[in-house]
């Protein structure tokens with residue numbers, strides 16, 4: 345018998361992943377907004393920009409590629425003309441040996457031209473192999489650098505991340521761009537050559553052949569559109585799936601995933617989202633099939649017409665029999681060239697849709713790049729003044745920081761406290777100029793950050809954020825992050841000692857050269873608190889006029905915490921220090937505490953004054969003690 349009170353109800357099915365549909369501007373498929381003709385009209389500019397990029401990365405490769413295309417095309421034309429001449433001899437009158445003898449020079453030309461064509465085609469592939477990796481790297485680096493440089497506020501814009509995802513696909517597609525363009529050009533040259541030969545045989549043949557291949561080209565373009573539309577529908581889901589994949593599979597989150605029994609759900613979730621993406625692709629498949637079947641049937645009809653026309657021309661004596669035989673070869677070659685021409689043209693159209701996304705995102709990122717002014721911040725800063733500063737995040741009703749005025753002087757230690765979501769981190773982002781206020785001003789020694797060069801401001805700031813990064817770099821770089829102050833390691837060891845990590849780092853297999861990434865062969869892992877100490881060492885190493893520590897000791901043992909606060913006090917005289925913390929006892933050492941609630945500063949003073957004041961701070965202190 346089971347105890348009814350302990351019997352658990354059946355577990356409900358987990359919900360499927362939320363459907364993400366963007367209503368914003370970026371959610372619209374560009375094909376819907378711009379007409380088909382307009383999209384085609386944009387092609388040359390997209391291709392032109394890619395060509396310029398290719399030219400910038402490898403001029404020799406581009407020249408080689410173009411030269412080889414030309415040679416391949418001319419060789420193909422020669423093969424065709426010489427074949428036609430050889431055919432005329434072979435199918436002509438007279439003894440076989442004479443006919444063969446007469447055809448020999450033309451056959452020699454065919455052999456030489458075919459060999460040249462093959463060699464130049466191999467060289468063209470080599471040129472493509474040289475250009476493509478560099479082109480992809482250029483596009484990729486351009487994207488990463490653009491994203492790293494935008495105003496931080498842009499990340500919160502509706503659909504920014506999705507447009508970035510679309511641009512990432514554009515970068516991937518750059519791999520096929522050169523190959524598509526190369527094949528397109530090769531087909532163009534071959535088509536011109538073969539077209540000339542076939543027109544010489546009879547003027548009617550070329551238009552007929554064109555009719556035979558155009559439907560296939562149309563089909564390829566229409567299929568490309570359908571594929572792109574599906575891609576657009578899937579964009580948001582793909583983006584979320586990519587993020588989830590990283591979070592679920594990243595070893596650093598492995599403990600959380602396992603010990604919370606999340607594996608099953610995460611895999612279910614991942615599969616469900618993948619299947620939803622697949623479903624959209626599968627839904628588009630019948631449309632694609634209809635397009636291909638209809639255009640192939642039409643093309644087949646026209647091809648039949650071409651052969652019928654050729655037979656009619658031969659039967660009615662309008663073309664001689666040897667010429668008709670040559671025409672059979674010419675028709676096959678021209679058909680091949682024309683098919684390649686339209687198919688590669690459609691492939692370029694297809695690729696350029698994705699490249700256009702990449703370009704559009706790079707343009708957007710350029711628009712969102714800081715344009716603040718040219719003022720610079722001096723090496724020493726005496727005062728930071730906030731005047732009625734307000735900031736509201738995109739899509740939020742209420743401001744995160746609301747009309748805050750504050751003056752911070754050199755030598756002062758300021759503690760910022762307040763409940764979750766009260767605006768503490770946002771305030772530090774405004775003080776450092778990561779965000780600009782919607783209203784009010786932040787001035788550093790009188791210089792408005794809205795008019796100062798961001799790099800000049802950020803060379804004067806050091807920040808330990810709440811969610812700091814554990815860089816998969818060597819220990820030394822984790823502290824200097826590529827900005828060594830001297831050639832020797834003395835300042836690095838100083839920073840390490842200041843956070844009490846000297847022994848731990850000396851104990852690593854290669855000291856400062858140890859790679860801090862257990863995922864990489866030879867790398868080691870630090871504990872959570874050790875990582876946090878390292879993040880503090882990183883900020884202390886910079887020795888800047890403004891030091892901000894947002895919950896710097898949340899993972900540290902009391903010894904580590906004590907050490908960090910001693911160090912902060914020791915170096916405080918030469919800089920302004922801001923500490924954001926929920927450990928209210930840690931604010932005792934601050935010269936001033938500001939208490940935030942709903943984006944406003946509601947109290948300020950020293951620890952004892954605030955406790956005696958009986959306000960929010962006193963309440964929070966009492967709650968912390970009430971255990």
Ligand SMILES: Nc1ncnc2c1ncn2[C@@H]1O[C@H](COP(=O)(O)OP(=O)(O)OP(=O)(O)O)[C@@H](O)[C@H]1O
Nearest residue numbers: 500737738740744763764765766767768769770771
């Ligand atoms: N990047 C963002 N985009 C949109 N809203 C944000 C963003 N960051 C913070 N917010 C919102 O702004 C408000 C203030 O957040 P903030 O992180 O400044 O609070 P906090 O006081 O530092 O909180 P905590 O103590 O939890 O760290 C919150 O309502 C939060 O939801």
